[in-house]
Amino acid sequence: MDQTLVPSLFYLAVTPREGAAAAAQNPSRLAAVSPPRGATMVATKKTKKSTDNINNKLQLVMKSGKYTLGYKTVLRTLRNSKSKLVIIANNCPPLRKSEIEYYAMLAKVTVHHFHGNNVDLGTACGKYFRVCCLSIIDPGDSDIIKTTPGDQ
Numbered sequence: 592m593d594q595t596l597v598p599s600l601f602y603l604a605v606t607p608r609e610g611a612a613a614a615a616q617n618p619s620r621l622a623a624v625s626p627p628r629g630a631t632m633v634a635t636k637k638t639k640k641s642t643d644n645i646n647n648k649l650q651l652v653m654k655s656g657k658y659t660l661g662y663k664t665v666l667r668t669l670r671n672s673k674s675k676l677v678i679i680a681n682n683c684p685p686l687r688k689s690e691i692e693y694y695a696m697l698a699k700v701t702v703h704h705f706h707g708n709n710v711d712l713g714t715a716c717g718k719y720f721r722v723c724c725l726s727i728i729d730p731g732d733s734d735i736i737k738t739t740p741g742d743q
Contacts, residue, residue, distance in 0.1 A: 645703075
């Protein structure tokens with residue numbers, strides 16, 4: 592390749608042997624071009640926006656609603672039919688995940704698979720520890736149950 596990508600969508604028309612120093616000395620070799628076909632940032636922004644959205648809703652649940660954190664208490668709320676929504680981190684062990692999904696299916700509760708690991712889920716809940724799964728008993732002022740898609 593004889594072109595190098597600059598962060599502001601400008602390409603330098605220099606060979607790799609000349610290096611960036613030669614390009615910096617001669618800025619007239621910059622050429623503005625459009626991004627390659629099919630290269631869009633829309634998917635990344637959508638994913639980030641959806642995770643921001645669920646993080647904001649989780650923060651509202653933590654302030655105004657009732658919830659339980661942890662595997663044992665999630666199973667307890669599912670057995671007692673108190674849970675309205677279960678959120679599972681993406682690095683939850685498979686056996687634990689399948690058991691929670693089975694109990695949720697029996698209790699007719701939606702399960703949302705969080706797109707971050709247990710550290711991210713704990714941070715989204717405003718905690719300084721890891722959270723593998725959480726059960727929302729009362730959403731409070733949040734509309735997380737209506738707007739969160741279930742991934743069962």
